[in-house]
Amino acid sequence: MKLLPRFSLRTLVVFLLLVTAGMGLLCVWPAWRVVQSFEGHTNLVTSVSFSPDRAQVLSAGRDGAVRVWDASTGAQLHRLAPLYCHRAPFWARYLAGGEEVAILTNDGVLAVWRVGADRPEVVSSSRLDEFHPLGLEVVGGAESLVGLDASGTRIAVVDPRSGRRLRSFPLPRVLRAAYALVPGSGDFVAATADGSVVRLDLATGESDELCPAGGPLASAVAVSQDGRRLALAVDDGVRIYDLDSRRQIAALPGCLKESPYRIAFCPDGSRIITFDGYRTATILRHRGGDLLWQARAPLAHYGGEPIQFSPEGRSVLLPIVQGAQVWRRGRPEPWWGVFWLWEFWLTAAFAGLFVWSVVRDRRRFAAAPGVEA
Numbered sequence: 618m619k620l621l622p623r624f625s626l627r628t629l630v631v632f633l634l635l636v637t638a639g640m641g642l643l644c645v646w647p648a649w650r651v652v653q654s655f656e657g658h659t660n661l662v663t664s665v666s667f668s669p670d671r672a673q674v675l676s677a678g679r680d681g682a683v684r685v686w687d688a689s690t691g692a693q694l695h696r697l698a699p700l701y702c703h704r705a706p707f708w709a710r711y712l713a714g715g716e717e718v719a720i721l722t723n724d725g726v727l728a729v730w731r732v733g734a735d736r737p738e739v740v741s742s743s744r745l746d747e748f749h750p751l752g753l754e755v756v757g758g759a760e761s762l763v764g765l766d767a768s769g770t771r772i773a774v775v776d777p778r779s780g781r782r783l784r785s786f787p788l789p790r791v792l793r794a795a796y797a798l799v800p801g802s803g804d805f806v807a808a809t810a811d812g813s814v815v816r817l818d819l820a821t822g823e824s825d826e827l828c829p830a831g832g833p834l835a836s837a838v839a840v841s842q843d844g845r846r847l848a849l850a851v852d853d854g855v856r857i858y859d860l861d862s863r864r865q866i867a868a869l870p871g872c873l874k875e876s877p878y879r880i881a882f883c884p885d886g887s888r889i890i891t892f893d894g895y896r897t898a899t900i901l902r903h904r905g906g907d908l909l910w911q912a913r914a915p916l917a918h919y920g921g922e923p924i925q926f927s928p929e930g931r932s933v934l935l936p937i938v939q940g941a942q943v944w945r946r947g948r949p950e951p952w953w954g955v956f957w958l959w960e961f962w963l964t965a966a967f968a969g970l971f972v973w974s975v976v977r978d979r980r981r982f983a984a985a986p987g988v989e990a
Contacts, residue, residue, distance in 0.1 A: 625981075628974040635967040638960060652932070655686040656940035657693055663707040665934055665941040667925055669715040674934065676941050677709040683720055685732055688943070695737050697730055708750045712777060713760050719777045721750055727762075727780050743780025748773065751796065756784070756803040756819045763798060763805065763819060772805060774819055786822040789815050795838045795850075802844050808835035814849065827863055837880040839889070848889055850880045855889060855901065869901060883930035890926070890933060900933075 658678035665676045673694065674686040683706050685695040697720070708721040716733035717740060725748065729740040747767035754763050762777040765788075774784040788807070796807035805817040806827070814828040814835070827847065837850040840860075847858040857867040879892040889901045925934045932945040 625974070625978050628971065628978055631967060631971045631974050635964065635971050638964040638967050650944065651942050652945045653688065653691050653943040654937075654940060655684070655691055655693075655942070656937075657684060658682065658939045661938060662936045662940060664709050665925070665936045666710050667927070667934055668711045669713065671927055673711075673715070674941060674943075675709050675711060675718055676936075677706040677720065678939070679707070681706070683709050683718070683730075685718075685737075686941075695732055697732070697737055710753050712753070719753070719762065721745065721748070727775075727777070729778055741778050741780075745775065745780055748775070751805075752798050753777065754798045754803055754819070755801065759783075761819075765796075772817065772819070784819065784822070786817065786819070788817070789824045795835045797838045797840050799840045799844050800842045804844075806838055806840055806847065808838050808849065810834070814838070814847070827860065828858065837878050837891070839880040839882050841882040841886040842884055843886065846882065846886055848880055848882065850878075850891060855880070855891070857889075881926065883926045885930055888930065892935075 655674055655676060658676065658680050660678050660680035662676055662678045665674065667674060667688070672688055674688050675683065676686065677683045683697040684693055685697070686692065687694055697718075706720050706722050709718055711718050712729070716731060718730050718732055720728050720730065722728075725744050725746045726742065727745045728742045730737050731740050745764075748764045749767070749769075750762060750764040752763060753760060755761070756763070756774050760777065761783060762775040763772065764775065765772055769788070771785055771787050773782050775782050790809040790811065790813070796805065798805055799816070803819045805819055806814065807817070808814050809830075811830040812828075812832040812834055813826055813830040814832075815824050816827050817824045828849075833849075833851040833856075835849040835851050839848040840846070841848075845860055846866075847860050849856045849858070855869040856865055857869075858864065859866050881890050882888070883890070887902065891899045891901070893899070926932065927934075932943050935942050935944060
């Protein structure tokens with residue numbers, strides 16, 4: 618009768634050393650870290666965004682300033698403050714092309730600046746009373762600013778350069794503070810107070826129900842860039858739905874400390890980043906719900922879109938109290954790199970020693986009289 622392979626004490630010790638070295642290698646694997654900071658505001662930052670080419674970063678704060686930064690060096694390129702005086706800008710975004718930025722103040726002044734030249738200048742200025750911006754989206758073939766009125770019962774589509782209201786629709790139900798624009802489609806998705814999720818076509822005003830009433834109340838909503846996945850932040854977890862079949866395809870319960878109030882997909886849809894009231898940013902893997910990274914940071918609390926991924930999904934732009942930071946998953950610090958190489962070669966050495974010890978044991982036990990290996 619064949620016996621199970623037997624190993625010597627030396628082989629077992631080498632195996633334990635191999636496991637220990639492997640765990641050490643995983644612990645120093647490159648993780649998310651701050652790669653660039655943009656600091657200079659003297660009050661709370663209320664809006665941050667990348668330029669379309671990701672070469673610049675735009676930030677607006679309650680100190681009355683809108684600042685343009687170089688994304689690679691962190692240097693300030695422009696400070697767009699003289700227009701506002703005592704009007705604090707709370708929302709700012711790049712328009713298509715990256716040469717102009719739209720800025721909305723807390724008292725309803727919408728201004729467009731041209732920042733592509735050496736000396737920024739105001740292109741247009743208009744008023745938008747009782748308007749809360751949600752974002753820029755192509756609606757009816759034209760770039761438009763989409764937002765809610767002060768009561769949250771109507772949604773408006775506005776020309777960002779003239780401030781003229783192009784369309785206005787009543788919302789089907791009373792909204793919670795959970796809504797998102799579907800990228801590239803001109804649709805608006807929102808969670809309602811009765812637990813349902815509705816989608817509104819901003820070009821025609823037609824609405825349909827994605828999730829029926831009676832479900833859990835969502836604190837945040839996100840739609841993937843391909844428009845096929847919907848993420849709802851409920852209780853202390855995340856639920857993911859397929860918008861084509863309108864069925865739940867994943868549930869990630871218990872992965873968060875509390876219900877986040879901002880959530881976003883990375884460009885390829887494989888990761889989700891959340892932002893909660895504990896000032897904690899959490900990145901989750903879409904498949905399986907693995908917790909990839911969790912960090913506490915002095916992040917700002919505001920109603921704009923605080924989280925943005927870079928196109929390749931490796932970098933995240935986050936607001937901080939008096940500026941912004943770019944986090945990226947990449948190489949660790951130099952001294953961590955030396956430690957990581959040491960752990961790699963140590964693991965490789967123990968692996969080779971383990972293979973040699975197993976082969977030697979099999980030969981020894983095979984040669985032993987009366988014992989079959």
